Amino acid sequence: xxxxxxxxxxxxxxxxxxxxxxxxxxxxxxxxxxxxxxxxxxxxxxxxxxxxxxxxxxxxxxxxxxxxxxxxxxxxxxxxxxxxxxxxxxxxxxxxxxxxxxxxxxxxxxxxxxxxxxxxxxxxxxxxxxxxxxxxxxxxxxxxxxxxxxxxxxxxxxxxxxxxxxxxxxxxxxxxxxxxxxxxxxxxxxxxxxxxxxxxxxxxxxxxxxxxxxxxxxxxxxxxxxxxxxxxxxxxxxxxxxxxxxxxxxxxxxxxxxxxxxxxxxxxxxxxxxxxxxxxxxxxxxxxxxxxxxxxxxxxxxxxxxxxxxxxxxxxxxxxxxxxxxxxxxxxxxxxxxxxxxxxxxxxxxxxxxxxxxxxxxxxxxxxxxxxxxxxxx
Numbered sequence: 091x092x093x094x095x096x097x098x099x100x101x102x103x104x105x106x107x108x109x110x111x112x113x114x115x116x117x118x119x120x121x122x123x124x125x126x127x128x129x130x131x132x133x134x135x136x137x138x139x140x141x142x143x144x145x146x147x148x149x150x151x152x153x154x155x156x157x158x159x160x161x162x163x164x165x166x167x168x169x170x171x172x173x174x175x176x177x178x179x180x181x182x183x184x185x186x187x188x189x190x191x192x193x194x195x196x197x198x199x200x201x202x203x204x205x206x207x208x209x210x211x212x213x214x215x216x217x218x219x220x221x222x223x224x225x226x227x228x229x230x231x232x233x234x235x236x237x238x239x240x241x242x243x244x245x246x247x248x249x250x251x252x253x254x255x256x257x258x259x260x261x262x263x264x265x266x267x268x269x270x271x272x273x274x275x276x277x278x279x280x281x282x283x284x285x286x287x288x289x290x291x292x293x294x295x296x297x298x299x300x301x302x303x304x305x306x307x308x309x310x311x312x313x314x315x316x317x318x319x320x321x322x323x324x325x326x327x328x329x330x331x332x333x334x335x336x337x338x339x340x341x342x343x344x345x346x347x348x349x350x351x352x353x354x355x356x357x358x359x360x361x362x363x364x365x366x367x368x369x370x371x372x373x374x375x376x377x378x379x380x381x382x383x384x385x386x387x388x389x390x391x392x393x394x395x396x397x398x399x400x401x402x403x404x405x406x407x408x409x410x411x412x413x414x415x416x417x418x419x420x421x422x423x424x425x426x427x428x429x430x431x432x433x434x435x436x437x438x439x440x441x442x443x444x445x446x447x448x449x450x451x452x453x454x455x456x457x458x459x460x461x462x463x464x465x466x467x468x
Contacts, residue, residue: 093293093298094293094336094337094339095289095290095298095299095337096298096299096300096339096340096346096350097300097338097339097341098138098267098299098300098302098340098341098342099136099137099138099302099304099327099328099331099340100138100172100212100235100301100302100304101129101138101140101303101304102142102303102304102305102306103121103122103139103140103141103145103306104142104143104145104307105117105142105145105148106307106429107143107177107429107430107444108429108444108446108447114148114152115152117311118148118153120311120317121306121309121311121317121321122145122149122156123153123156124310124317125306125324126156126159126160127159128321128324128328129159129163129168130159130163132325132328132329132332133168134329134332135328135331135332135340136167136168136341136342137168137169137170137328138170138171138342139160139163139170140171140174140212141160142174142176142178142196142212142214143177143178144177146196146199146203147199150203157203157204160204161204161205170343171200171204172208172210172212172235172343173193173196173197173208173210173211173212173231174193174196174211174212174214175193175196175214176195176196176199176423177192177423177424177426178214178215178428179214179426180214180215180428180431181217181219182222182370183217183370183384183426183428183431184391184426185391186221187391187395188423188426190225190229191419192426193211193229193230193231194229195420195423197229207230209230209232209233210231210232210234210235210267210344210347211226211231211235212235213234213236214428215363215428216239216240217361217362217363218240218360218361219360220357220358220359220360221259222259223259223262223263224259224262226262226264227262227263227264228262231264232265233264233265233267233344233347234266235267235269235301235303236266236267237269237361238268238270238271239361240359241255241358243358243359243361244356244357244358244359249272250295251268252268252297252299252300252351253298253350253351253352254266254267254299254346254347254350254352255268255352255353255356256355266356266358267301269301269302269303270292270300270301270302273285273288273302273304277305277308277309277323278309278315278319278320278324282323282327282330283330286334286338289338290337293337298350298351299341299351301343301346304324308320309321373431374431376432377431377432377433379439380430380431380432383430383439383445387425387426387448390422390425391422394415394419394422397410397418398415398419401415424448425447426448427444427447427448429441429444430445430447430448431448
């Protein structure tokens with residue numbers, strides 16, 4: 091292998107929707123704390139880090155030591171923080187205005203707490219639609235991580251998507267990093283040497299750059315997992331990649347986008363998560379309760395948009411308090427988490443805590459009354 095393979099390693103950390111205080115502490119003790127500690131103790135390793143959902147707020151309030159760790163990792167150039175839609179929705183399932191807002195709130199939280207603003211993003215659940223470049227550009231994102239099976243739907247042979255692709259929508263350009271899903275699917279289940287052999291085989295084949303995205307929940311939170319063994323696997327992977335310089339060249343995502351081999355332009359079709367129905371809307375046919383909850387969310391989104399306009403306009407109409415509108419918007423965004431609309435390994439739609447957070451009053455015969463300033467706007 092004459093030319094080293096450039097490798098982008100990503101770690102996605104997310105609190106399960108509806109987690110109570112006990113669940114948050116369990117996630118910290120079994121997964122997030124040890125993973126961040128492993129990064130902190132392996133200074134030669136580099137990776138992109140996604141802090142999704144309410145994790146930033148959770149760390150800020152209950153684990154300030156983690157904030158210091160992450161700041162240090164960012165300052166020494168070991169970690170790059172990556173953006174996402176705050177509550178990990180399926181982006182095509184929510185209005186574009188809300189998708190842009192969720193990216194904006196997450197990016198603002200990252201900048202406030204860590205002093206940097208993400209320039210690229212993780213596409214939640216790998217659900218892609220051709221309109222997304224316009225949405226991502228409007229949210230200030232310059233690149234995105236997309237699963238490689240989406241590239242297969244565009245004609246790229248299976249297992250060969252690598253390097254950096256470019257796409258656009260209506261003149262809004264964005265770079266794409268194809269994520270090698272083969273490794274993510276077996277993370278912590280096969281020896282690290284097999285992962286390295288897989289990467290070296292890709293290098294021998296001529297692939298210039300490979301992106302691997304790992305879900306933190308695999309390392310201690312999945313049913314039947316062994317937290318100590320799985321965390322040890324990740325730490326060994328980090329150390330092995332760091333020791334393999336000359337054969338593997340770790341890159342931060344933004345470095346890869348700037349310096350990686352440009353594979354040219356591509357237009358990706360609509361694609362759902364691997365193994366899920368295509369189109370993704372089929373889930374609303376399968377889960378009637380989820381469909382009703384989703385349509386209620388869309389109605390509330392339109393109401394919040396109207397409240398935004400009423401809060402800004404002049405006239406005789408009573409104006410809503412901007413703070414109330416902002417709170418309504420945050421509740422709306424929280425209701426857009428994908429787990430609320432279908433069944434998943436963590437119960438999803440059938441978890442009453444998730445359903446309640448998503449505005450489960452659509453199952454009740456009557457909803458609570460609107461305040462006086464909101465009456466008549468529907």
